[in-house]
Amino acid sequence: MIKLAFQQVKCLGCGARRLRGLSCPECGKKPEHHEVGSEQALRSRSARSVISAATSQIRVGTPFSVQELSGLEAMNGVTSWIQDFTECLERFSQNHDKERKALEGKLTWILNLDASIRATPLREVDRRQHELMSELAQSCTEFALSFLRALADITPLGAKHHARSGQLALDHATATLAAYNKESLRIEKLASAESVSQLVEFSLENAQEMFHAKSLIELRSAASAEFRTVFGEKSSDDLVLDYALVLAQRSSAKQQDDARRLMKGFHRISSSLPLDSFSAEDLSNLAGDTREALLSVFDAAHALLFRVQSAQTSRQSLLALVAVHNDLMENAGKCLAAVALLSARTRTTPYSTLRHKDASALIKRAREAGMSEYLSGFDLDIRNAGSHGAIRLAGEKIILDARSVQKETTLDAIIDRIYTAILTASSALIAFRVVLHTGYPTVNPEIALDDLGIGTLEAIRMLAFGFTGERPAVALEGDCLVMSFEDRPNTPLLTLAAALSSIISKSAKRIRYVLDGDIYDGSVPHSDHEGFSGLELLKLYATWNKNGEPIVSEQDVNCYLARLALRVDMSDYSVLVRELRPLRQAAIEMGKHEIDRLLRTCVGLARKNADEPRNFEQIFRLQLRPYLTEAVTLPTI
Numbered sequence: 001m002i003k004l005a006f007q008q009v010k011c012l013g014c015g016a017r018r019l020r021g022l023s024c025p026e027c028g029k030k031p032e033h034h035e036v037g038s039e040q041a042l043r044s045r046s047a048r049s050v051i052s053a054a055t056s057q058i059r060v061g062t063p064f065s066v067q068e069l070s071g072l073e074a075m076n077g078v079t080s081w082i083q084d085f086t087e088c089l090e091r092f093s094q095n096h097d098k099e100r101k102a103l104e105g106k107l108t109w110i111l112n113l114d115a116s117i118r119a120t121p122l123r124e125v126d127r128r129q130h131e132l133m134s135e136l137a138q139s140c141t142e143f144a145l146s147f148l149r150a151l152a153d154i155t156p157l158g159a160k161h162h163a164r165s166g167q168l169a170l171d172h173a174t175a176t177l178a179a180y181n182k183e184s185l186r187i188e189k190l191a192s193a194e195s196v197s198q199l200v201e202f203s204l205e206n207a208q209e210m211f212h213a214k215s216l217i218e219l220r221s222a223a224s225a226e227f228r229t230v231f232g233e234k235s236s237d238d239l240v241l242d243y244a245l246v247l248a249q250r251s252s253a254k255q256q257d258d259a260r261r262l263m264k265g266f267h268r269i270s271s272s273l274p275l276d277s278f279s280a281e282d283l284s285n286l287a288g289d290t291r292e293a294l295l296s297v298f299d300a301a302h303a304l305l306f307r308v309q310s311a312q313t314s315r316q317s318l319l320a321l322v323a324v325h326n327d328l329m330e331n332a333g334k335c336l337a338a339v340a341l342l343s344a345r346t347r348t349t350p351y352s353t354l355r356h357k358d359a360s361a362l363i364k365r366a367r368e369a370g371m372s373e374y375l376s377g378f379d380l381d382i383r384n385a386g387s388h389g390a391i392r393l394a395g396e397k398i399i400l401d402a403r404s405v406q407k408e409t410t411l412d413a414i415i416d417r418i419y420t421a422i423l424t425a426s427s428a429l430i431a432f433r434v435v436l437h438t439g440y441p442t443v444n445p446e447i448a449l450d451d452l453g454i455g456t457l458e459a460i461r462m463l464a465f466g467f468t469g470e471r472p473a474v475a476l477e478g479d480c481l482v483m484s485f486e487d488r489p490n491t492p493l494l495t496l497a498a499a500l501s502s503i504i505s506k507s508a509k510r511i512r513y514v515l516d517g518d519i520y521d522g523s524v525p526h527s528d529h530e531g532f533s534g535l536e537l538l539k540l541y542a543t544w545n546k547n548g549e550p551i552v553s554e555q556d557v558n559c560y561l562a563r564l565a566l567r568v569d570m571s572d573y574s575v576l577v578r579e580l581r582p583l584r585q586a587a588i589e590m591g592k593h594e595i596d597r598l599l600r601t602c603v604g605l606a607r608k609n610a611d612e613p614r615n616f617e618q619i620f621r622l623q624l625r626p627y628l629t630e631a632v633t634l635p636t637i
Contacts, residue, residue: 046096047152054107061119125419139173207248267431290445296331377421
């Protein structure tokens with residue numbers, strides 16, 4: 001804690017009390033000469049000299065590398081500095097001469113840190129860290145200078161004002177440090193993933209945090225609402241989750257806004273793609289190329305994440321990054337350029353021909369057609385020089401020396417170009433997939449988890465954790481998938497099974513839950529089971545049992561069928577027959593042959609009483625009365 005002391009003396013002019021060393025506020029009489037050497041004056045001069053000496057030592061800032069901004073080292077340095085500076089300032093307030101040099105060094109350090117972040121180019125790959133470090137350096141600088149100005153001010157009011165500003169700056173710096181730490185740990189966690197499934201799992205956790213969702217169900221709901229705002233329409237659950245993952249990849253608010261804007265723009269443009277004129281072969285090729293583009297984006301993001309964490313300017317790193325960039329351009333870049341050109345109607349070349357054109361040429365033409373925004377990050381110079389082996393390392397510099405280009409760049413610049421291309425391509429591909437899903441749902445370019453090397457059981461375990469927060473043991477026993485939970489999940493079991501149905505149904509027809517000493521067993525529900533009608537839900541529940549006993553008793557099934565039968569239109573014989581048919585079929589499927597025979601009898605009675613529907617309705621109700629027990633409510637499991 002810093003305490004500032006201001007001595008008061010009696011004014012020899014008017015007798016009022018005034019601060020030592022200052023003119024009297026009542027009569028204006030100046031202080032005596034012997035007061036000039038007072039404690040506050042000495043303190044003031046020492047504080048001003050610290051500020052002056054430190055600001056004169058600010059050097060030209062050394063830019064931060066991508067690796068430095070992405071890690072925790074810079075943040076830890078600032079954390080230590082705040083503690084050290086505060087302690088040094090307290091000692092300085094008590095002993096100016098002894099601590100002046102030490103305090104001067106502390107101030108110089110933070111001023112040079114601020115100069116370094118100002119000298120660091122704003123890159124997409126570490127934009128959020130740059131924003132936070134810039135805020136942090138400015139807040140710490142303001143904190144340091146404000147408290148030194150408080151020590152330099154010889155008036156209590158002025159000193160209090162500066163101290164208050166310093167405290168506000170320190171509070172802001174503390175909050176920014178927490179945000180910087182969170183962002184660095186997020187990146188570190190992603191880079192520490194030991195498998196692709198774990199990387200996807202961590203990415204889903206980021207998306208849940210961004211959308212303030214506690215589970216994948218809540219994430220799907222929250223992202224779906226925003227999805228409709230961006231594209232003006234609903235879409236599949238998988239596409240909505242992909243949309244959430246694409247946005248969560250961007251930790252900067254500006255990058256997220258840019259992504260939404262780019263999605264809207266490319267959705268509008270690619271909606272003009274003349275798919276009606278595409279041959280079946282072209283549509284098939286388009287789906288395949290879009291799928292490969294998606295895989296190339298994932299592969300590039302995966303490779304870049306680990307490369308950034310160990311970014312060393314070495315020949316191996318350079319060659320690896322150039323390969324990542326060129327693969328991304330050959331797949332995602334070429335696909336997007338072709339779609340952009342055909343959507344702009346600037347090319348009449350069929351897609352089957354266009355897809356075999358050179359990637360650089362296609363991207364160049366698309367940019368000339370005004371589509372540069374949707375191809376940002378794809379660097380023709382890197383691609384051309386890399387393809388001809390014309391990239392070499394010269395110290396920390398990278399030389400591009402091809403016939404078409406001769407220039408210098410850096411590893412950080414190449415990393416940033418790749419990351420920018422990833423952001424651009426992932427956003428544009430989401431928009432284009434929305435267009436395909438809306439107009440041509442059979443052209444399905446989506447990638448499955450097994451395309452990423454994630455096995456079925458591993459995928460189920462990973463997604464079950466996302467939906468429930470619990471990690472079940474998963475095993476396949478014949479055509480039955482067994483999931484064992486230590487604690488009962490909050491998510492209803494049928495909802496969980498439905499959410500995983502697209503994966504489960506590839507290898508199993510039934511699912512069994514083992515939890516709390518109970519065993520639940522039943523058929524795998526359709527992913528849209530929550531929108532089922534009463535009859536469809538009854539058929540689903542009739543396949544489920546708990547510890548060998550049906551979830552819905554035979555009496556309740558009969559009652560439910562009877563009540564559904566009473567809802568049919570009895571005024572028209574042909575309508576009645578049509579509406580009873582699915583009830584009879586359901587009764588047969590569930591083994592309720594007695595109800596089927598009864599309904600068949602009712603159809604015969606209806607035929608005989610076709611001219612007297614009122615009589616038939618009375619007979620019908622009498623026939624069904626034995627089965628009409630209390631109203632049935634299907635259980636929640």
